[in-house]
Amino acid sequence: MLFLKTSRDPSGVWAVTEACAHVIVAGSGLAGLTCAAELAPEMRVTVFERLPVLGGADWEVDQISVLTARVTDAGATAVCGTQALRWERSGLFAAGMAGGVCAADLLVIATGHRPATAAEWGIGGMRCGGVISGTVATHLLASKVLPGRRPVVLGDSRLARRVSAELLRAGAHEVIRVAPGPLADAVAASGITLMDAVPLSVKGRPRIEALEVMTSSGGVVTLPCDALVLAGKRLPYRNVDGALEACDTVVIAQCCEGEDSDVATEQAGRAAASRVRDLLHAPSARARCGLEAM
């Protein structure tokens, strides 16, 4: 496909300046915006965001606001309130405020991360209520709903630390943080108990009453609780259908497992931009994008 890059002259008039590739960035968090800000001055870039504003849930964070301004000033198109659903060679199928098919040469997946599910942790036992994802817990807490008075928070991530602190502020009596291996914040805050253990199974019906864990010494301990918040093992969201099969037209802008910092996320965005340039400079890609003739 052949796309045209537009730029604005000093009087504010947009004009077509050159033929270039069109790259879609799915997700406008730190990684997506970093990638889009790097690429937008060089090519046509469209950023898809499922939430109604660029930057998503973090739109008010200073770093995100600066990147948002850079992306829009460079002429990138923001498509907010629209969920990227399926990638095919001809483009992206999306649903929402500006749904439909958007033709493009490359797709950058910057859809962020999610906490591992109970099954991904290998937690057995009963299927009971009160076992929720850390992201759901933050939504409940923001809506003034307390998931439990004596919750167990699983994981050693920023999300786990944030949810634990918010649970205590919202009125939880005690929070037990469980993670395999030594936890990053070695000194627990008041009301938070840290435990180096592996979760085994949940007990309780219809609602969770206890979590069985294996401690570092090999003993099995039963922790009474009324909620289990899954907030560890950050796994990349790969929710754009067809994207993983198209490795020559898709670039991933997500941190590796275990990386959980803004620096690593920004680095993932920059690395994705660099990979996009490499892919577009490959002769096969230039021919596919119709750039050879220019």
Place this chain on the structure above:
Amino acid sequence: MKVSSPVGVYPFRAERLLLHRRGFRLEGAMGAWPATIESSYRDAAALIALVPPIPVVRRVLGAMIGRRSGSASRNEEPHESQSEGGKAW
């Protein structure tokens, strides 16, 4: 202006204020999502209850809204569209 929702707190941009006989309609957007605030003079009592207890402010507001509410109910017609006869600002 910001509005909270189940998916987070997002900016609200007011685009059009429509006054009509029974109240007002504020049209705008919460980012990319269209959003509307609609209020009738029947909401007045609840809104006044939210105003800090400064007697003068309450009395003035009550008088203003009561007058508009009275004239609205006199002119009220059954099955009339909310936006009919409105004026955009």
